[in-house]
Amino acid sequence: MQPTSEKPRRVLSVFVLAMLNVSIMASLRNLPLVAEFGLGTLFFFSLVAILFLIPCALVAAELATGWPKAGGVYIWVREALGDRWGFFAIWMQWVHNVAWYPVIMSFTAGALAFLISPDLAKNKFFVLSVILVGFWGMTLLNYLGIKTSSLFSTIGVIAGTLIPGALIICLGMTWIFGGNPVQTPLNWGALIPPLNNLGNLVFLSGLFLAFAGLEVSSSYAGDVKNPQRNFPRAIVLAAAITFALFMIGSLAIAIVIPKEKISLVAGVLEAMQVFLDYYHLAWFLPVMCLLLIIGAIAEVNSWIIGPVRGLYATSIHGNLPPIFQKLNKRSVPTNLLLFQAIIVSITSFIFLYMPSVSSAFWLLTALSAQSYLIMYILMFIAAIKLRYSKPHVPRAYRVPFKNNRGMWLFASLGILASVFAIALGFVPPSQLQVGNLFIYDLFLIVGLLLMCGIPLIIHTYRKPHWEIKK
Numbered sequence: 001m002q003p004t005s006e007k008p009r010r011v012l013s014v015f016v017l018a019m020l021n022v023s024i025m026a027s028l029r030n031l032p033l034v035a036e037f038g039l040g041t042l043f044f045f046s047l048v049a050i051l052f053l054i055p056c057a058l059v060a061a062e063l064a065t066g067w068p069k070a071g072g073v074y075i076w077v078r079e080a081l082g083d084r085w086g087f088f089a090i091w092m093q094w095v096h097n098v099a100w101y102p103v104i105m106s107f108t109a110g111a112l113a114f115l116i117s118p119d120l121a122k123n124k125f126f127v128l129s130v131i132l133v134g135f136w137g138m139t140l141l142n143y144l145g146i147k148t149s150s151l152f153s154t155i156g157v158i159a160g161t162l163i164p165g166a167l168i169i170c171l172g173m174t175w176i177f178g179g180n181p182v183q184t185p186l187n188w189g190a191l192i193p194p195l196n197n198l199g200n201l202v203f204l205s206g207l208f209l210a211f212a213g214l215e216v217s218s219s220y221a222g223d224v225k226n227p228q229r230n231f232p233r234a235i236v237l238a239a240a241i242t243f244a245l246f247m248i249g250s251l252a253i254a255i256v257i258p259k260e261k262i263s264l265v266a267g268v269l270e271a272m273q274v275f276l277d278y279y280h281l282a283w284f285l286p287v288m289c290l291l292l293i294i295g296a297i298a299e300v301n302s303w304i305i306g307p308v309r310g311l312y313a314t315s316i317h318g319n320l321p322p323i324f325q326k327l328n329k330r331s332v333p334t335n336l337l338l339f340q341a342i343i344v345s346i347t348s349f350i351f352l353y354m355p356s357v358s359s360a361f362w363l364l365t366a367l368s369a370q371s372y373l374i375m376y377i378l379m380f381i382a383a384i385k386l387r388y389s390k391p392h393v394p395r396a397y398r399v400p401f402k403n404n405r406g407m408w409l410f411a412s413l414g415i416l417a418s419v420f421a422i423a424l425g426f427v428p429p430s431q432l433q434v435g436n437l438f439i440y441d442l443f444l445i446v447g448l449l450l451m452c453g454i455p456l457i458i459h460t461y462r463k464p465h466w467e468i469k470k
Contacts, residue, residue, distance in 0.1 A: 013230070014234045021234060028295060031268055032267025038185060039184065040190060045246055048211055049211070049243055052413075059379065059383045059410060063215075066395040072090070074090035076089075080389060092451065095455075099367045100209075100365070111293045111296070112289070114269055115289040132345055134297060135300065139340070142304050155298070165249050171279070202425070202428065209365060209368060214239065253271040256274045257274065317467060359435070363440065366425040369421065369422075371447075371451045377414075380414040384408060
């Protein structure tokens, strides 16, 4: 095992780090979530941006520049609330992926099936095979180290997210200005969606998950060139790109597909097909499928190593058994990556037993969002606490407004929004058939109890010899 005191190499620029952040957040699969609300999509995205994205960006930037060493949210929460809750926070950041990885990889499988034969998208064994082969392949790629992995994610997000996203936005604008029929109202009244039905608001919790992840790149702080200056710049750039892509891209889907026909899984491809067929560019659709596959793979790749490296950082304080402390020559925690791949593989087999792909897609999305938002609540609380317990720690970037008023404002917004989204997740969407409500909520409750209980049990029964001796 390599010594933990080895100084990391500075290998990441602002642009590469920003693209990593975009690849973490900007998944085009999220566009159909609120596309059915048409122009009201602007309201939903603006609401989530104000209540969650902006607080996350500001708070994470201050914490990362005040405590830039590897470990991210673990270090931040540990400094404020102690080791138990630091370990709990980083565990929740990591474990939410157990539900999320199969979902995004199933999107990849659907795009691949559309490229080969659309009927394969209904074949559960095909979907499962793509999930397993793709995830294990990316796990092995991350064995090669951060430089190789980040290069793949940067290229992938440009080719598979930014280019298709820009194309669907341009096609949507061309469609409107060309006087073509629009499937959603484009008037001032449509800016405020119907809010009288709680079931219509449930997809908001999915949007919180779509905008989550800015803090993950903090695990790369030690690998950033001039982190005190460049880390906040990269976060702001990534947040702006992601917000514009989501907001305008969702509207582009709404203008060509009637709201009752928008699919959560295939909405992007269906809209793209309408556009390309109309402009006699149907030959380009397979290319778009391939690009979307690349983008989805790059997004998963960006998540694979970040939370694992943060979880590994807890071993310095004895929170992980020695078997998970092994590093290869590129300082990659290989056994943790292997353990993650095994857990995700086991979880993926649930696709063989779920009757509805859409309802399963949403149920796993809700569980992932709820568990992740618990971590954010701790992060916001820690940020407030550190303003008082560690006021003299230099922070190259500070949340705006004098004294601690800005921190209280933005952290409180983030906490309240996270609690609201967690509660909202227990209400099934009115647009989906999820079966028995009791079973739906029981699945979420049991899942959350397991995710929250395991790290507390591990910390309670940890052994003194688990701690890495410097």
